[in-house]
Amino acid sequence: MARARHGLQRAQAARSGDRSGQAPGRARARGHARAHQPVPVLPGGRHDPGGGGRERQGPHARLEAAAEGAGEARLAHGRAERRVHHRAVDRAEPPVDRDLGGDPRRDEAPDPAAPEAARAGARRSGRRAGHAARPGDLGRALRRPPGVRGPGGIALGAQELRPLPVTALAGVRVLDLTRFLAGPFCTAILADLGAEVIKVEAPRGGDEGRYGYPSADGVPVAFLALNRNKKGITLDVRHDEGRQLLRRLLAHVDVLAENFAGGTLASWGLAPDDLCREHPRLIVASLSGFGQTGPWSSRPSYDIVAQAAGGFMSITGFPDTPPTRGGGSLGDFVAGLYGAIGILAALAARSRTGTGQAVDVSSQDAMFSLLDNWPTIHAATGRRPGRVGNRHLATAPYDAYRARDGWVVIAVATNRIFRRLATAIGRPELGEDPRFRGAAARLEHSAEVNDLVGHWVAGQSVAEVMDALGPEGAHVPCAPVYGVDQLVAHPQLLARDMLVRLPHPKLGELLIPGVVPKLSGTPGTVHRPGPDLGEHNTEVYEGLLGLEPPQVDALRTAGVI
Structure with a gap:
């Protein structure tokens, strides 16, 4: 060719x-x-x-x-x-379209594989x-009229015709206004599954997520992992001209994703419902701390705020400790998951109706949904959950136990598993002890049963516990408490393609988590780290919108891009 x-x-x-x-x-x-x-x-x-x-x-x-x-x-x-x-x-x-792809008025998004x-x-x-x-x-x-490529425009990402791996979301294009964690995680899931995601960052400084985590030799490795598979442009949407360019870009995309505080887009004249009316096939996904409606909708939020406001901290921690934030930015990541689910549902609906819609995700709602059904239990019985540390409110033994060289967890939910555990620790008679027969009895005597198991574990190494209780032994649900340093070489994660190593010009290579859902026919892929700031400006503004180089230069000089 x-x-x-x-x-x-x-x-x-x-x-x-x-x-x-x-x-x-x-x-x-x-x-x-x-x-x-x-x-x-x-x-x-x-x-x-x-x-x-x-x-x-x-x-x-x-x-x-x-x-x-x-x-x-x-x-x-x-x-x-x-x-x-x-x-x-x-x-x-x-x-209507028979796949999840997009608008017949725009050029097709290529398969990012x-x-x-x-x-x-x-x-x-x-x-x-x-x-x-x-x-x-x-x-x-x-x-230039919105949605019309100029005479100089070329198809975005044109390439030689050849049989290519087709991913589940090939042909879907996402304009990603999100930043920090929740929104970027949402759009990363879509990119993993094959969507072409164009990440938009502020021209000066970019996404704050570039600077919040430890870097390696000046490289923002956490940002590159979180924004894997994405293209990157700069655009100041607080600038009037920036919002005009944003509107032009909307004619070329299937999804607009944002995670500003509730009502921010509307304050800029870009209310999600209005955008959906202007672009009937467009899906506008808004992720925020408290959603787009309700008395708290305009409040700002971070992960710990979502965990507290959603009730998750009230059930996390030990009885004698303060309410505890769940490890990692759980509130952000769960909201991102719900955002991806909402977008996929909206794409599926559009394939039947031909019409897009607004998707509204609240981090408080997301964390509230994880309260282990306690809102229902409380409404029916008046009971409230307590903080029980690593134990469980419905069964025992179920805890983390210290071995000679580390920690393990053991989880027992049935009488049969408890009898196998009792035999494995050299106390088969416990399986017939009335104090421990049945989940309710073991829960009532949870302190005793946990002490018995903990005493046995303390005399073993982690490997010895796994040998005794693992699949070749008693077949009791258990695992070591792994650290990150152990997980990056774990054989199960390697076998599941969850440790992807990509080349990097400065670091040599970069390890990025792989794609979680394994699709047999249209598998996802991690094929590139996150973009440099404005890396794809030329490709998008000239190739997609059809602007001439002098026009792009003028936008850059004006601080719009």
């Missing part, structure tokens, strides 16, 4: 070729006009939004085109010759040398 050096000119030639109306093979079936639409294929297997095939093409069309040998784009006598692939058009009224080198070549192809900012460039950049 010809190299991407002249990708801009080639894309222009390709569009002009489409307008000739010479796309072959427009079939008719059962009396339905245009039963099959021609799909012009650009490098990378994506359709040309400016070409003759108006129907949106998803990842399946790309795979089919590659499998059937739909040829690569090539230059001949100065014209781009392209083959087309024919796909049946959905006949349902109103038309494609080789990064090809995308880098496409980014370089869209730039022309020797342009400097000129007066009026900023105004022209902002006045």
